[in-house]
Amino acid sequence: MRIVHVANFYGPSSGGIKTTLHELGRGYLKYGHEFIYIVPGPQYIKEQTPFGLKISLPSFTLPGSGGYQVIRSNKQLLNLLEFLNPDRIEVSDRFTLLKVGRWAKKQKIASLVFSHETLNGLIQKFAPMIPSSIRTRFVNWHNAKLAATFDVVIATTDFAAAEFVRIKAKNLRKVALGVDLVGFNPGNRNFKLRRELLKDSHFLLVHCGRMSPEKEPQRSVQAIAELVNRGIDARLVIIGGGPLWKKLRKQSENLPIEMVGYVASREKVASYLAAADITLAPGPLETFCLSALESLASGTPVVASRSSAVGEILNINSIKPAGAVAADTGVAFADEIVKLLKKGNLRKVARYQAEQFSWANTIDAMLEIHQAKQPMITTKRRLKAA
CATH class of the missing domain: 3.40.50.2000 (Glycogen Phosphorylase B;)
Known part of the structure; x- marks a missing residue:
């Protein structure tokens, strides 16, 4: 199975997103699947890593973010996805990559999105002047739109899931992330x-x-x-x-x-x-x-x-x-x-x-969502030069 993960805000100094991508890739490869991750970069770069094939697309840096980058062209991204012909799509950004979910639905490719942020909390933090009633309506609207765009919404904790529980999203799944219990001990x-x-x-x-x-x-x-x-x-x-x-x-x-x-x-x-x-x-x-x-x-x-x-x-x-x-x-x-x-x-x-949080448990849960829990015998497909 070819799993493609698209993530903005990935970079040399990014923490949780980068670790999550790498550990997902490592786990999928172990089960015989193919993993490709598309992230922002200075230019188009394709490189093989221990976590799968990494493809960087030209990006711009968000002002005042301390270096966070976002893929510049959604058109280029969607063209690349069409070329890659994935079996499953994962997305790690609820704000800038909705088009990926819409494209996946049109192509009849199963997709999921990680909700790494609390939208309600972000608005409270950065726009506290917005009345709570308006904030709640906006958060509910955006989360309903997100849940409708992707086949599955992944929340990593009850706290992260609460916004989607409130709107009774039927495609919400909770998957805790893991920790490197060997490297950190x-x-x-x-x-x-x-x-x-x-x-x-x-x-x-x-x-x-x-x-x-x-x-x-x-x-x-x-x-x-x-x-x-x-x-x-x-x-x-x-x-x-x-x-x-x-x-x-x-x-x-x-x-x-x-x-x-x-x-x-x-x-x-x-x-x-x-x-x-x-x-x-x-x-x-x-x-x-x-x-x-x-x-x-x-x-x-x-x-x-x-x-x-x-x-x-x-x-x-x-x-x-x-x-x-x-x-x-x-x-x-x-x-x-x-x-x-x-x-x-x-x-x-x-x-x-x-020790209650292992990446093995995370990978097991993710493969179950992908309906690919058991190792699959796959034929490796060589990618042409895009």
């Missing part, structure tokens, strides 16, 4: 690195994520400032780049904060996460948050926004949650950090919770 805890990062402080906090408005990284800065005011000897390491990086750096002045920027090496990121006492995931709109799950896999508990989906991942309502959730203020985050530090070692709890 407690064995990566390097005490030499930990000492270097602590710089004689007692507690090490890590924030790993994109420095963009919807992620609200300033919450982690506010939290460490509050901890310092309380006389708690903690230090924060911030990993990631984005449009708010300079602003965050200025806010971090005179605080025990180190900003290391974007880290390309997954091994290095894994070592940072494993070295921490607690990681912070303050994004209030997160519908999954792979970095939080990677932290748990590394044996490190997480403090996250109460208004996001991360609480589901932490199993927050259980007897032994793998972290805590807080209101969206620096004081509230500091409160929960202090409580977790007093609880002591939660590394085994964190790792156990991460």
Whole structure:
């Protein structure tokens, strides 16, 4: 089976989307399927990767996004899809790739779309002046349109699914994403690195994520400032780049904060996460948050926004949650950090919770949706030069 995945907002420094695409490709290939992923790039480039055939199409960069790219020509994209002749189509963008769903329906090709964002939350964040009644009507209209355009809508958590449950979308499926349980594990805890990062402080906090408005990284800065005011000897390491990086750096002045920027090496990121006492995931709109799950896999508990989906991942309502959730203020985050530090070692709890999320389970669920759960004997088709 030839599965083609189209994704905007994929790039060298993109996190969750890139990881998801790569792991889907790796899993599909393992079952004998063919995987092609089409993403934005500087020009038309075709290259074979360990995750399948990657095709980059000319794109433009969204102003103020910190480097997010979008495929420039839908016509070129649809021409390419016609040439590729896929058996199944996957899409990772609910806003700019609706034409792909419409094209797939016309061609009678089964399609699905990942809803990686909460539209209601995005509007509340970036257009708070819109009355709630109008916002609700617009969100319902857009989500109904999305559900009608694709055969299946994939939500990764109950939080992400809620908007579609509200409109009673019949083609909604919940598929949790996974985590690399080998690459991210407690064995990566390097005490030499930990000492270097602590710089004689007692507690090490890590924030790993994109420095963009919807992620609200300033919450982690506010939290460490509050901890310092309380006389708690903690230090924060911030990993990631984005449009708010300079602003965050200025806010971090005179605080025990180190900003290391974007880290390309997954091994290095894994070592940072494993070295921490607690990681912070303050994004209030997160519908999954792979970095939080990677932290748990590394044996490190997480403090996250109460208004996001991360609480589901932490199993927050259980007897032994793998972290805590807080209101969206620096004081509230500091409160929960202090409580977790007093609880002591939660590394085994964190790792156990991460083990409930494997990419093998994700691939199994996706292949079931594609009606291709069992490995198929396929004839490889060579692609002509487009």
